Structures are given as structure tokens and as C-alpha cells.
Amino acid sequence: MTPAPDRGRTPRPEVTPGAGRERPPSRRMLGGMTSNRSLEALALTKTYGTATSATHALLGVDLTIRTGESVAIMGPSGSGKTTLLHLLAGVLAPTAGDTLWGGRSLGSMSDKERTALRRQDFGFVFQSGQLLPELPADENAALPLLLDGVARPEATARARQWLSHLGLGGMESRRPGELSGGQAQRVAIARALVGSPGVIFADEPTGALDRTTGWEVMKALTTAARAQGASLVVVTHDLEVARWCRRIVEMRDGRIVRELSQTAGDGGTTAQPGAPEAPQAHEPPQAHAVPTSFQAVTR
Numbered sequence: 490m491t492p493a494p495d496r497g498r499t500p501r502p503e504v505t506p507g508a509g510r511e512r513p514p515s516r517r518m519l520g521g522m523t524s525n526r527s528l529e530a531l532a533l534t535k536t537y538g539t540a541t542s543a544t545h546a547l548l549g550v551d552l553t554i555r556t557g558e559s560v561a562i563m564g565p566s567g568s569g570k571t572t573l574l575h576l577l578a579g580v581l582a583p584t585a586g587d588t589l590w591g592g593r594s595l596g597s598m599s600d601k602e603r604t605a606l607r608r609q610d611f612g613f614v615f616q617s618g619q620l621l622p623e624l625p626a627d628e629n630a631a632l633p634l635l636l637d638g639v640a641r642p643e644a645t646a647r648a649r650q651w652l653s654h655l656g657l658g659g660m661e662s663r664r665p666g667e668l669s670g671g672q673a674q675r676v677a678i679a680r681a682l683v684g685s686p687g688v689i690f691a692d693e694p695t696g697a698l699d700r701t702t703g704w705e706v707m708k709a710l711t712t713a714a715r716a717q718g719a720s721l722v723v724v725t726h727d728l729e730v731a732r733w734c735r736r737i738v739e740m741r742d743g744r745i746v747r748e749l750s751q752t753a754g755d756g757g758t759t760a761q762p763g764a765p766e767a768p769q770a771h772e773p774p775q776a777h778a779v780p781t782s783f784q785a786v787t788r
């Protein structure tokens with residue numbers, strides 16, 4: 490359950506028993522959001538190019554992502570996955586249709602309002618972290634808060650809490666060039682979470698990582714999103730990545746053609762959200778088959 494909003498309280502690190510890691514800063518510590526944090530695609534349509542050379546990337550996509558849900562978007566190359574993610578996040582404007590965030594129409598906002606919304610309510614993780622090479626990990630992770638005018642000591646303190654929660658305690662001063670690919674992605678996850686977003690958008694977050702590191706990054710991402718109470722939208726080609734999400738939508742030729750849902754959404758482990766982890770307790774799943782726990786949902 491999401492704790493009640495309590496703006497203005499100073500975040501205070503707590504220790505997760507047995508794990509040796511700080512708990513993530515909770516919504517209660519960092520400030521609340523509106524209660525309706527559902528994200529809705531309403532007949533989203535996107536055409537690139539001109540009338541004579543048009544690409545119909547999206548053709549009337551409807552999708553509702555409820556508060557705290559995790560959804561993977563899969564499909565062949567060119568099926569419209571990234572376009573859908575960008576329209577949901579207000580990065581791109583649709584040709585027709587709209588995105589509603591907490592019931593508010595992104596289409597009716599000014600560019601300035603949409604930019605502020607993206608910075609305050611949404612977090613982003615890309616294929617390769619897109620960290621600033623000259624900044625240490627804590628300042629990279631603190632960037633959304635610094636851009637939002639939060640004082641540097643407070644911003645970096647919050648960033649360090651997330652870095653610690655993501656297993657990067659002691660690496661706060663390292664620059665991206667001094668981190669492994671998986672560590673850099675976890676800094677990017679901390680950056681996505683530091684502003685207490687309602688939704689995290691991740692486009693091929695493990696695309697540049699080996700399988701084991703990718704598995705660890707997805708575990709970190711989904712666990713952190715749950716701890717934050719944030720929804721998660723992940724674009725991926727990889728079923729092993731998608732199985733970390735409760736729902737998988739499959740796209741073809743600009744449309745959602747199938748949806749699967751599962752009760753666990755834990756990447757095939759039996760770990761419970763919020764349960765203390767034994768270090769190295771889980772091995773990456775071996776199977777590539779669709780998990781039996783998935784149920785097809787007719788659309």
C-alpha cells in the first residue's frame with residue numbers, strides 16, 4: 490500500500506534487516522503524488538513523414554496501465570514499440586489520439602507543462618545509461634532533482650540512498666567510466682527513481698548487457714519500482730526481460746495484437762516484493778519458453 494503523502498519530511502536512511510542495504514526513500518519520505526496515477530493510451534496514432542512518404546507507426550492503440558502495474562511491450566523490429574513508449578511519456582506528440590496521466594490530457598498541455606511533467610512524474614532508463622561521463626555516480630543519479638531546483642546536498646543525499654538500495658554503496662564517487670555496464674545501468678535506475686516518479690519508462694534497459702547482468706538489472710529495476718509504487722513500462726525484444734512484468738503486450742504493424750498477464754511478474758523467481766534478499770540467492774532463469782503462469786488476454 491502506498492503510504493500517505495507527507496511532504497517536507499527529511500528523508501532518513503533506514504536499514505533493511507539482513508540485507509546490509511538502505512531501504513529506498515519511500516513516497517512518504519519524499520512526498521506524495523495524486524492518488525490517480527494511471528496512464529492511458531486513447532486511440533494513439535502516429536504517422537511519420539509526409540503524405541507521399543508516410544510511415545504509419547501506430548494505428549489507434551488503446552492501453553491502460555494502472556497505478557503500480559508493470560507492462561512489457563514486445564514485438565518485431567519496426568512494430569511501433571518505441572513510438573508507443575514515447576507517446577505514453579509525452580516525448581512525441583501523436584498524430585491522433587491522446588495520452589492521459591492521472592486523468593490529465595497530455596495533448597492539451599503546453600510544451601512547458603509536458604516537459605515539467607516528464608521531469609517530475611516520469612523516470613527514464615535507456616539501453617545504455619546515458620550518464621554524463623564527467624559526473625560522479627551520485628550527481629548523475631541526482632540530476633532530475635538538481636534540474637528541478639532541489640539543493641545539491643539534499644539531491645545527492647537522496648541519490649545516495651537509491652544507489653545504496655541498488656547495491657552501489659561505496660561507488661558514489663565513481664564516474665561512469667569507472668563502472669561496469671550493469672553498475673552504470675543501476676546508476677541510471679537510481680536516476681530514474683530519485684524524483685519519486687509515478688511511471689518509469691525503460692527502452693531496452695538490458696540491451697547492452699550480457700544475460701546474467703541483464704537479469705540482475707531487471708531484478709533491481711522491478712524491485713525498486715515496486716518499492717517506489719511506480720508503474721513500469723519496458724520495451725524489449727527479450728522474453729526473459731518481459732517476464733519480469735505482470736503484463737506483456739505484443740505489437741505488430743502499429744497495433745497491439747495480443748496481451749498476456751501473469752500473477753508473479755518476478756522474472757521466474759519466487760522472491761516476494763520487499764522481501765530481504767540473500768546475496769546471490771537467485772540464478773538467472775534458464776528457460777526461454779513463455780512461462781506457464783502467463784494467461785492470454787483477448788483484445
Ligand SMILES: Nc1ncnc2c1ncn2[C@@H]1O[C@H](COP(=O)(O)OP(=O)(O)OP(=O)(O)O)[C@@H](O)[C@H]1O
Nearest residue numbers: 537538544546564565566567568569570571572573
Ligand atoms: N523519426 C522517424 N521518422 C520516420 N519514421 C520513423 C521514425 N521513427 C520511427 N519510424 C518508423 O516507425 C516505425 C515504428 O518504429 P519504432 O521505432 O517505434 O519501432 P520498434 O518496434 O521500436 O522498432 P525496434 O524494435 O527496431 O526499435 C518503423 O517503421 C520506423 O522505421
